[in-house]
Amino acid sequence: MKRILRYILIFAIVFLIGLSSFLAGLSNSQSPVQTKKDGLIFYEVFVRSFYDSNGDGIGDINGLAEKLPYIKSLGVNAIWLMPIFESPSYHGYDVTNYYKVNPDYGTNEDFVNFIKKAHKMGIKVIIDMMINHTSSKHPWFIEASSNKNSKYRNYYIWATPNTNLDEPSELGTRQWYKKGDSYYNAIFWSEMPDLNFDNKAVREEMKKIAKFWLEKGVDGFRLDAAKHIYPLSREKDTLVWWEEYAKFCRSIKKDVYLVAEVWDSLQRIAQYAKIFDSCFNFIIAQNIIEGVIYENTQTLQNNLSSIYNLYKNVNPQFVDAPFLTNHDMNRAYTEIGSNSKMKLAAALLLTLPGNPFIYYGEEIGMKGQKPDEYIREPFKWYETWKKGQTNWEMSLYNSGPDVASVEKQEKDKNSLLNFYRDMISFRKKNLPLLKGDFQLIKTSFDILSFARVYNNQKMVVIFNFTGKELSKTINLPSNINITGKTVKGSGKILSLKNGKLSFSIKPYSFIIIN
Ligand SMILES: [Ca+2]
Numbered sequence: 001m002k003r004i005l006r007y008i009l010i011f012a013i014v015f016l017i018g019l020s021s022f023l024a025g026l027s028n029s030q031s032p033v034q035t036k037k038d039g040l041i042f043y044e045v046f047v048r049s050f051y052d053s054n055g056d057g058i059g060d061i062n063g064l065a066e067k068l069p070y071i072k073s074l075g076v077n078a079i080w081l082m083p084i085f086e087s088p089s090y091h092g093y094d095v096t097n098y099y100k101v102n103p104d105y106g107t108n109e110d111f112v113n114f115i116k117k118a119h120k121m122g123i124k125v126i127i128d129m130m131i132n133h134t135s136s137k138h139p140w141f142i143e144a145s146s147n148k149n150s151k152y153r154n155y156y157i158w159a160t161p162n163t164n165l166d167e168p169s170e171l172g173t174r175q176w177y178k179k180g181d182s183y184y185n186a187i188f189w190s191e192m193p194d195l196n197f198d199n200k201a202v203r204e205e206m207k208k209i210a211k212f213w214l215e216k217g218v219d220g221f222r223l224d225a226a227k228h229i230y231p232l233s234r235e236k237d238t239l240v241w242w243e244e245y246a247k248f249c250r251s252i253k254k255d256v257y258l259v260a261e262v263w264d265s266l267q268r269i270a271q272y273a274k275i276f277d278s279c280f281n282f283i284i285a286q287n288i289i290e291g292v293i294y295e296n297t298q299t300l301q302n303n304l305s306s307i308y309n310l311y312k313n314v315n316p317q318f319v320d321a322p323f324l325t326n327h328d329m330n331r332a333y334t335e336i337g338s339n340s341k342m343k344l345a346a347a348l349l350l351t352l353p354g355n356p357f358i359y360y361g362e363e364i365g366m367k368g369q370k371p372d373e374y375i376r377e378p379f380k381w382y383e384t385w386k387k388g389q390t391n392w393e394m395s396l397y398n399s400g401p402d403v404a405s406v407e408k409q410e411k412d413k414n415s416l417l418n419f420y421r422d423m424i425s426f427r428k429k430n431l432p433l434l435k436g437d438f439q440l441i442k443t444s445f446d447i448l449s450f451a452r453v454y455n456n457q458k459m460v461v462i463f464n465f466t467g468k469e470l471s472k473t474i475n476l477p478s479n480i481n482i483t484g485k486t487v488k489g490s491g492k493i494l495s496l497k498n499g500k501l502s503f504s505i506k507p508y509s510f511i512i513i514n
Contacts, residue, residue, distance in 0.1 A: 034250070036317045037257050037277045038435050040124065040355040041424055043076040046327060047084060047105050048091075049378045049390050050360065057391040059379075061106035065114040066388075068121055070406070074363060075424030078124040078355070080222050080259075082327060084111065087135060090392070091372065092128075093224065094135035094192045098209045108216070115217040126257055127213065129221040131206045132228045133192040141193050145179040155205075157185035157196045170232045187228060197229050197241055207248045214249065220257030221249070226272060227262045235271070242275050259321050259355075266307060270314050278321035278355060283307065285323050289335050292345045295465045297448040304450070305440045308353060320354030324362060331361070331368040331375050334397070339365065340508040343419050344463065347510050350423040351452070351461045353438045363420040364409055367397040380405045426488055426512075432459040433512075443474050447505070451480045458482055460513045464491070464505035471504040488512040 051063030061084070071079065083092030086100045101111050118125050134141055144152040159165060159176050169175035169187035176183040177190045186193045195202050210221065229238040242260070249256045259278040262269045269279050284307065287299045311318045324332040324345055336342050342365055349356050361379055368375040378390040380398050383405050385391070397403070409415035427433045436454035443449050447470065449462040460482055464470045476482070476499045484496035489512050491505035505511055 034246075034277065034315075034317045035255065036319060037255065038319045038355060040078045040257070040319075041076045041350075041427065042078045042080050042126075042321075042355060042357040043071055043074060044080045044082065044323075044326060044357055044359045045071075046082045046360060046376045048392055049376055051379070051381070051388050052390045053388070055387070058104050059390045059392070060104070061101065061110040061114050063388065063390075065110075065117050068114075068117055068123065072121050072123065073421065074358075075421055075428060076358065077122055077428075078126065078219070078257075079118065080357065081125065081127045083128045083130060085130075088137050089135075091376070093130050094133070094137075094189075095130055096135045096138045099212055112216050119217065124219040124257070125217075126220040126222055126259070127218055128224055129210070130224040131195065131209070132225040133186065133188060133194045136186075136191040136193055145182075145184065148182075151201070154199045155196055155202050156193050159183035159185070170228075188225070194228075197237070203241065203244065207245065210245070210249050211252050214253045214256060219253075219255075220259070220277075223258060223260040223276070226260040226276075227264060227268065239271055239275065242272070246275050266310060270310055273311050273314050273318045277317070278319045280326070280357070281307070281320050281322045281354070284320075284352070285325065285329075288322075288324060288345055288348055289332065291448075291465060292336055292341050292348075295467070296445050297443075297463070297465055298445045300448055301440060301442065301445070304352075304438065308438050320352075321357055322349055322352050322354045323357040323359065324349055325375075326357070326359050327376055328372070329375065330370060331366055331397070332359075333362070333365040334367045334369055339416055342416060344465065344508045344510070346416075346420055347423055348448070348463060350420075350427050351433055351510075351512070353436070353452070358420070361398075363417050364406055365403060365416045367403055369397070382407045430457075430459065431455075432457045433461075439477065439480065441474060441477065441480070444472070446470065447472060447474075449474060451477070453480075458514065459487075460501075461510060462491075462503060462505060462513070463510040464507060467507045469504060469506055471502070473500055473502040475499055476501055482513055485514055486511050487514050 047064060048059045050059040051067045052058055053060050053062035053066055084101050084105055085092060085095045086097040086102050087095050092102060101108050115125050140152040140155050143150045144156050165176045165183055171187055173187060175185055175187045177186055184193050197203060227238060229241050246258055249258060258276045260272050260276045262272045262279050263282050266283060272279050283303060287303055291297050291300050311320060332345060333342055336345055364380060366380060368377055373393055374396050377395045377398050380403060381389050409417035432452040432454040436452035439451040441449040441451060446466045447462060447464055452459045458480055484493050486493055490509040491503055491511040494502040494504060503511060
């Protein structure tokens with residue numbers, strides 16, 4: 001035992017030394033011009049799968065506009081639309097025209113009308129921005145690859161005689177592909193050539209695109225593949241580019257919201273947290289899902305405070321962007337496997353700090369496993385096909401009776417859908433949950449407890465991660481003085497005396513106390 005303790009101590013010291021020198025390095029850089037954009041709750045939508053307004057089976061912008069009352073009924077106040085620009089693929093991450101809405105989805109005018117309607121309902125709209133690469137069918141690439149004298153040639157990256165064509169990309173993928181007698185760079189896929197950000201014309205073009213959509217009313221961007229603008233060996237250049245881009249966007253729209261996809265280690269994400277309003281918290285997403293699956297909160301207890309503290313040190317205006325899963329991961333319900341555990345995960349997501357993101361269909365327990373098409377299936381509005389239901393692909397995971405439609409869950413007060421609505425509404429009404437600071441309360445690993453503090457308002461949240469009813473006593477930190485009144489959840493306070501809180505909580509449930 002002694003030896004284990006010694007190892008833990010050595011590990012902790014090494015970690016702290018590493019962390020403090022890391023923070024010292026960060027504090028030298030200038031602080032970004034940025035205001036804190038918290039209090040948002042996002043709904044991530046794949047337009048193709050959402051709602052079809054014209055009967056072709058493909059979800060579209062007008063369908064989305066028609067269903068804004070549903071989105072509003074969830075309580076969310078912001079939407080992230082997955083790619084809406086013209087593209088030859090079903091997903092749209094390979095763009096052929098950055099200035100035009102995908103004709104499958106409608107017109108630019110439809111989109112402007114949609115934004116106006118959303119804004120009237122108090123809902124912000126951000127869109128996916130994919131600027132690391134274009135489609136190989138983009139007119140720029142067609143011209144660049146067929147004419148070495150084209151002004152677009154240098155929009156892309158071409159191998160030189162010194163390039164090692166066999167060297168894999170940082171993703172471990174092949175990255176050089178032949179076109180004519182030259183090789184172009186494409187780290188994700190041969191049909192998505194990477195753009196050349198050493199070319200000032202590319203940088204200006206990308207800013208022009210941002211301006212175009214911001215002036216159409218868009219509230220911000222979800223920045224795709226943000227860490228891949230340059231190879232990892234040139235990460236500094238990537239960061240310089242994003243600083244330039246963020247500054248530009250803020251000059252066009254002061255309160256623009258920029259959230260970046262940096263799927264990497266905490267240390268790497270922290271670099272980007274200096275620049276953007278938010279970065280997706282891939283680490284906590286995985287910790288929540290695994291914690292719920294294995295009914296163990298150890299990793300969450302180890303990570304939550306250190307992650308939030310790191311972000312706060314790097315950028316006081318930074319707002320975390322937690323989520324359970326997104327369009328690149330197996331559906332949360334498929335991973336977690338039961339309604340009661342899904343509610344536990346959702347309740348945690350909706351009581352943690354930051355702007356939480358909910359992936360469409362998560363609120364009704366839609367299922368799905370990779371490949372990607374099957375984690376992006378048609379949203380299940382009805383029990384049997386009715387007008388508006390999209391069917392651009394066959395549902396493999398959500399057509400059966402074990403996934404209940406919106407129509408069915410609306411009528412069931414205990415449904416997952418109504419649970420999400422209730423939790424979102426509660427979050428919005430309680431500033432400690434919506435905007436408060438976070439303080440972990442150390443406990444055993446079958447429960448998770450933390451305080452949320454906003455000015456003088458305090459709330460304590462306690463989760464039971466197990467399938468058994470638990471009765472426990474925990475010690476509250478001295479600064480967390482609460483009345484001991486349960487304001488939400490399934491359980492009760494048995495006593496609160498001298499900072500000792502005794503309670504019981506139902507299986508896979510929680511209590512919130514003020
Ligand atoms: Ca349609």
